[in-house]
Structures are given as C-alpha cells and as structure tokens.
Amino acid sequence: MNIFNRVMCAVLLTAGSLSAAHAGIQIVGTRVVYPSTEREVTVRVINSGTSPRLLQAWTDSGDEKETAETSKAPFLVTPPISRVEPGKGQSLRLMFTGDGSLPQDRESVFWLNVVEVPPKPEGAATGENNYLQFAVRTRIKIFYRPQSLQGDPVGAIDQINWRLVRQGGDLAMECTNSSAYNVSFADVRLKGAPDRTDDMTGGGMCPAKGRESFPIKGGADNGRLTYKAINDYGAFIDGEATYTH
DSSP, X not given: XXXXXXXXXXXXXXXXXXXXXXXXXXXSXXXXXXXXXXXXXXXXXXXXXXXXXXXXXXXXXXXXXXXXXXXXXXXXXXXXEEEEOTXXXXXXXXXXXXXXXXXXXXXXXXXEEEEEEOOOOTTXXXXXXXXXXXXXXXXXXXXXXOTTOOSOTTGGGGGEEEEEEEETTEEEEEEEEOSSSOXXXXXXXXXXXXXXXXXXXXXXXXXXXXXXXXXXXXXXOOSEEEEEXXXXXXOEEEEEEEOXX
16 A cells, blocks of 8 residues: 655644654665666665654656556565664665566666655644644665676766757757766756856756756856766766767
C-alpha cells in the first residue's frame, strides 16, 4: 500500500505558532550507479534527526507521479517500508528485475524515491494541539550501466559538443552528447559570467547519445564556457570548453 503520495515539507501548527519540521533522513550519495553485472546495489540512508522516521522507498521511470504501485521502473527496493531510529541507518537493497528492452549501447536513467514521515508532535495524541503533518520526499537518479559500454564517465565530458542558441528571447547552451554516459552538470555558464544568485537554474543532465539545453544568464559571447560536472561520487569536476553558434 502506498502510504506516502504527497511531496511536501512537514509542518506543525501548534498553539498559534508555526514551526517547520526539518527532514531527518539523509541518503548517502547523490546518485546510484547500477552496473549491469551486479545482482543488487545497496543504498544507505541515515536518520540524523532526534526522533524515529517511517520510510517508504520505490523507484520510478522518470515520471515523478509514479507511485510504488504504478512504477514502470525495472527495480525492486527492499525493504519497501521501514522504521529508522534516531542516529541509526538503514540499508536499501536495489535489485534489477530485468528488462530486455533497455538499450545496451548507453546508460538508462531511473529514479530512487525515499519518503519519510516524522512522528506526531507532542500533545497530538491527547488532542491538546492542532497540527498538520506531511511527508518529505527525496528523489535521486539511478544510472543503469550496461557492461559493454565503451569509454568512461569522466572521459564522456570531453565528448560533448556545445552550441549557443536562442530559446525565445533568452540564450541557452545546447549540448550534444555522443558518448554512452549521461553527464550531469551543477552549472554551465559563459566564461567570465558572474556567479548565479539562483544555483537551481544552472544545472541539468546531458543525456547519453542525446542533447539538452542549459539556460545562460549574463556574460559575454566569447566562444568559451565553464562548467561544473558531477562524477559518480557526487564530486564536482571544473572545466572549460569551446562552443559554436
């Protein structure tokens, strides 16, 4: 049964004052790499909060509206529901269930969802306080990596071709990735452009054997761009590249 189907921060409304309940569960790592030769991959989660958390975990095929019951992703997560005590951890076993239709010449991308529900606030059981309680959802990428792929993920960064394009009235940097690996970026900008004030607008993923566009804000058209790529371990790789028009 899917007991968590909303994506919200937990909010407690008590005694006329409003306070936010912060997420206590942390996933170890920012992505999951699943080599096709492995029977299963383990993902570790830790409860860094001061109270127990109830968790549900499932995968989706790229549609964030997919639930544990409607998921089209070829993975099984166990345990699907668990309780994690404060200061403790939980290992999630991710198992590939088999899908012969997946391409073998490139990585495929899926998503791991972990939803937590905090305990009821003090006084809730006796009805002393009114409260609203919602789930907190974390969603990270799963890269399914066939054994026969040529090259390597870091080398794939240099195989990307860049082109400056217009999208409506704005500029964007279009990437074309000829490699078999998906390349994630935390930031892409024209060389010399000032730091962004909104870090959420500068990143994205250039898909394996595909293309994507990144919005560009400010900077001179000087034929070079800078980027922060993200490797398998979540670390940044700073670099520069040329682009065309």
